[in-house]
Amino acid sequence: xxxxxxxxxxxxxxxxxxxxxxxxxxxxxxxxxxxxxxxxxxxxxxxxxxxxxxxxxxxxxxxxxxxxxxxxxxxxxxxxxxxxxxxxxxxxxxxxxxxxxxxxxxxxxxxxxxxxxxxxxxxxxxxxxxxxxxxxxxxxxxxxxxxxxxxxxxxxxxxxxxxxxxxxxxxxxxxxxxxxxxxxxxxxxxxxxxxxxxxxxxxxxxxxxxxxxxxxxxxxxxxxxxxxxxxxxxxxxxxxxxxxxxxxxxxxxxxxxxxxxxxxxxxxxxxxxxxxxxxxxxxxxxxxxxxxxxxxx
Numbered sequence: 694x695x696x697x698x699x700x701x702x703x704x705x706x707x708x709x710x711x712x713x714x715x716x717x718x719x720x721x722x723x724x725x726x727x728x729x730x731x732x733x734x735x736x737x738x739x740x741x742x743x744x745x746x747x748x749x750x751x752x753x754x755x756x757x758x759x760x761x762x763x764x765x766x767x768x769x770x771x772x773x774x775x776x777x778x779x780x781x782x783x784x785x786x787x788x789x790x791x792x793x794x795x796x797x798x799x800x801x802x803x804x805x806x807x808x809x810x811x812x813x814x815x816x817x818x819x820x821x822x823x824x825x826x827x828x829x830x831x832x833x834x835x836x837x838x839x840x841x842x843x844x845x846x847x848x849x850x851x852x853x854x855x856x857x858x859x860x861x862x863x864x865x866x867x868x869x870x871x872x873x874x875x876x877x878x879x880x881x882x883x884x885x886x887x888x889x890x891x892x893x894x895x896x897x898x899x900x901x902x903x904x905x906x907x908x909x910x911x912x913x914x915x916x917x918x919x920x921x922x923x924x925x926x927x928x929x930x931x932x933x934x935x936x937x938x939x940x941x942x943x944x945x946x947x948x949x950x951x952x953x954x955x956x957x958x959x960x961x962x963x964x965x966x967x968x969x970x971x972x973x974x975x976x977x978x979x980x981x982x983x984x985x986x987x988x989x990x
Contacts (some may be wrong), residue, residue, distance in 0.1 A: 710792045711797075715804060716804075719849065722850065727851065734756060736749035737763045737846050740764040740783060743784075743896075745887035746762075747790070748885075749856040750796035751796055753873075761799050761801065763770070764801075765803055767842040776884075823867065832893055847877060847879060849947040855958075862971060862973070884984075889907075892915065894914065913985050917972055920932055923989070924990070930962065931962070933951075936974075937950070948976065955971045973986045
């Protein structure tokens, strides 16, 4: 294993990739890149990195001079304290994975006080109502927490481009709205869902699944593919009935399934020509909450 040598100011030199553990040294680094007029691509994460995260940096690498990752488990976007406690934290392995990818130039691993200097409290945002749909309805205050941490990271990273996965499609739309609300010149890019060989959407939470649970969970993707086949062929109420029947089983619980307009994220009961629709699903396997979605065409 490559030895990691401490330099100063919380900066670690790990081959060609730099790692920062405090906002002061990180700000100095960002300023040094801005002076050189380098374009910055950025994708924030909560760690427990997998190939889906790396696909964000692969997209960023093609379009920017510098690619930056951040790792921060944000407490204010968790409604369930147990979920926060059990969220996988694998920082050393994450750093090694990023270094080996050769996609990232710098990693920022801030302390809580670097993100919340005035105490751990979320800002409140008006995202035009999309924050109240789906995940917002199920997890009150969640998107205020997301908006707060992303706003602060944007302020510190100063990216030209930012990359978010479509697995969290509602979050992607929230970030697009956040940039509009803040009136900042950052281009937001959505990156397609990265899946396991069996179709399961890659997620840090998958680490909490047993091998059997991972295999059982493939029914989520298989169901979305069926929904896409049924799209515009049978009615939405009938599609919902069929999905409910599929998940009428003991080894997992369907939390919700809906078909929504991709722009408003509002659930629909029938299709209109010329509009884009997406199916959204949340399933609990034991105590692991899995989300997925699919553009319908």
